[in-house]
Amino acid sequence: MKKLISIFVLAGLLTFSVSYATTAKEISLNNEHIVLNDDISPLCKAAMKGDVDQVRSLIATGNKPNEKSLGMTPAMFAARYNRVEVLKVLLLNGANLNMKSENGYTAKDYAKMSNAKEVLSVIEENS
Structure with missing residues (x-):
């Protein structure tokens, strides 16, 4: 049961990190907010x-x-x-x-x- 829960948590984290990596990135430079689009x-x-x-x-x-x-x-x-x-x-x-x-x-x-x-x-x- 613990293995199954661990697998689901790991799969969820992997899905989140992949979807986050494909979105726009935001940075701040000299008090200026810039969105960098891929x-x-x-x-x-x-x-x-x-x-x-x-x-x-x-x-x-x-x-x-x-x-x-x-x-x-x-x-x-x-x-x-x-x-x-x-x-x-x-x-x-x-x-x-x-x-x-x-x-x-x-x-x-x-x-x-x-x-x-x-x-x-x-x-x-x-x-």
């Missing part, structure tokens, strides 16, 4: 987090700086979350700031909506 490309995730080294590494391994994920480019994610250094790396690698998201917004629009002043000044310098 559907977001690694480059867009790195841009959102502000992980400059990861952005460089991903571009070096063939990730495209203008490839959209969830309808937005990595530059749009960098603009939305005021990731200045990430945006500079993306620009050095050919990021197009004039592309529009599925909602019709550019990286500049996302920077304005987020009041990302530092990113906005970089975008204006490169326009």
Whole structure:
């Protein structure tokens, strides 16, 4: 009987951990709550987090700086979350700031909506 109960508990825990692993992940960065969806490309995730080294590494391994994920480019994610250094790396690698998201917004629009002043000044310098 104890074995049977142990098996059911173990099966329940396994089911829970598998279903949890496939859902979105939530993190907090600098008092900012961010939900990371598994559907977001690694480059867009790195841009959102502000992980400059990861952005460089991903571009070096063939990730495209203008490839959209969830309808937005990595530059749009960098603009939305005021990731200045990430945006500079993306620009050095050919990021197009004039592309529009599925909602019709550019990286500049996302920077304005987020009041990302530092990113906005970089975008204006490169326009």
